[in-house]
Amino acid sequence: MTTGHPLDDAPLSAFHKRLALYASGGPFLDGYVLSIIGVALVQISPAFNMSTAQEGLVGASALIGIFLGAFVGGWLTDKFGRQVLFTIDLALIIACSIAQFFVGDVLWLVVLRLLIGMAVGADYPIATSLLAEFSPRKWRGPLLGAFVAMWFVGAVAAYIVGEILVHFDGGWRWMLASPAVPAILIVLARLGTPESPRWLLKKGRVEEANAVLVKVFGPGASVEDLPEEVSENLRIGALIRGGYGKRMVFITIFWTCSIVPLFAVYAFGPKILGALGLTGALANYGSAFITLMFLVGCIVGLVLVNRMGRRTLIIHSFAWAGLALLLLGLFPNASAWIVLALFAGYAVTIGGTQILQWIYPNELFPTEIRGSAVGLASSLSRIGAAVGTYLVPVSLAHLGTGATMIVGAVVTFIGAGVSIMWAPETRGMTLGESCAVNNTPASAVKRAA
Structure with missing residues (x-):
């Protein structure tokens, strides 16, 4: 690896670790918010005499909120800065979570979850942009992942x-009130x-930038140590040109194909596992186990993202995850343990x-449009996720569990093709190299080797 960029090639520090955690x-x-509703609906649905369409709307409302909040949050963080919006x-999450405790009908539940989703969506471009712009290139992939x-x-x-x-x-x-605590x-x-x-x-605030660099990296650090980036003053319109x-088209499609089946499973995990033979507490614990396997898959992805490279990892991840969903769809009457194993296989392989x-x-x-790009991609991907989550209970009722899983497999294979x-x-690559439209993958691979 080259040593021409002291800050981008800096070792991982306690500051980086704290920032990544926060x-x-x-x-x-x-x-937490998107998963707790799947369990809560077991009680909410009979309490409010909810239809399947209402269940779908409650499950999808937070995703719709993320769609609305992510792009706005990205635009705001590019305009006003990352730190000012970081807390x-x-x-809003705290206030709306507490308010959910007192909700008395489906409409207000949908509204509150919509607002929570907006706040969650806004946090993604704010937090990821801040972390990406502080992280050394060797650790940027694992920290963001x-x-x-x-x-x-x-x-x-x-x-x-x-x-x-x-x-x-x-x-x-x-x-529903519990997210306020974390x-x-x-x-x-x-x-x-x-x-x-x-x-x-x-933004031309050189003295402030130098002060931050000295505070984080020590005396002698300055903006001269930052790798060069695109110098033209890009505006938000560059995202579609x-x-x-x-x-942006690539990121939106692959992101959508990655989360549509996953979010649908999370919102209605206990119901899906119940339809496949795992009922009661076993369904909830089964959902927790599958979620743990998702975490394992992410850890595997973090280990491989620098070794395999981004491109190879995403293609393999989509392909193997799609196969697991396809097998679930073709054999919905398999034993409960086989069903759980296939769900776990999907969870591990989709991690990349x-x-x-x-x-x-x-x-x-x-940097000029990084937050807006993250926010727009997150927003657009949530359209498909929200529609998919809304249709899951309808699909389970009318098409059956097997067909629903096959649809999820098709969506996942589309992601593989686009990748x-x-x-x-x-x-x-440094951020300056990777964000340049004419970057050269071959040189990046050679440097990383």
Whole structure:
């Protein structure tokens, strides 16, 4: 590896680790919020006499909120900075989570979950941009990929909390209010996080950028140590033009194909496992086990992302995960243990695509539009995820579990095809190199070897 960029080739420090942990609070809350509803619906549905369409709307409302909040959050973070919004967005999660405890009808539940989704969506471009712009290139992929790993940690926690509370009368109210607890802890931890020096430099605030660099990296660090990046003053319209427009199309499609089956499974995991033969507490614990396997898959992906490279990892991940869903669809009447094993196989193999959801968009776009790119890709991908989540209970009721899994397999294979055609290689590149439209994958691979 070259040594021409002191900050981009810096060793992993305690600051990087703390920032990665605090920044990953958003994915943790996302996984928690989207998973706890699957368990809570077991009590909410009969309490409010909900139809399958209403169940789907409640399950999808947070995803719709993420669609609305992600792009707005990305635009705001590019305009006003990463640090100023790093804690404000979580205040909405705290307030709306507590308000869910007192909800009295389906409409208000949908509205509150919509607002929570908006706050979660806004946090993604804010936190990932901040982390990407501080991270050394050797560690950028694993640190950003670890974001989605925290999503699954949040999901596991949600299933465990849900299984405990579901045995109490009105336990669903405590389930829906519970995200406020980790949100408060995350807000407190994030206080005092510095602004991105790259963003400050792009805004002409050189002295502030130098002050941050000295604080984080020590005396002698300055903006002169930052690798060069795209120098033109790009605006948000660049996301739909030329080379960046093509990159946005690729990221949006692969991200959508990665999360549509996954979010559908999470929102209605206990119901799907129940239809496949795992019922009661076994369904909830089965969901927790599958979620743990998702986490294992992400860890495997984090280990392989620098060894295999981004392109090879995403193609293999989609292909093997699609095969697991296809087998679930073709053999829905298999034994409960085979069903659980296939779900676990899907969970482990899809991990590569999950971690790349946050690596690719942060590496392929420059500082001026990085937050907007992450936000727009996240927003667009959630359209498909929301539609898929809304249709899951309808599909289970009318098409059956097997056909529903086959549809998920088709979506996953589409992701594999798109990745074969368009996935670039950014391994070993600085942010300046990877965000350049004319980057050269071969040189990046040679440097990383």
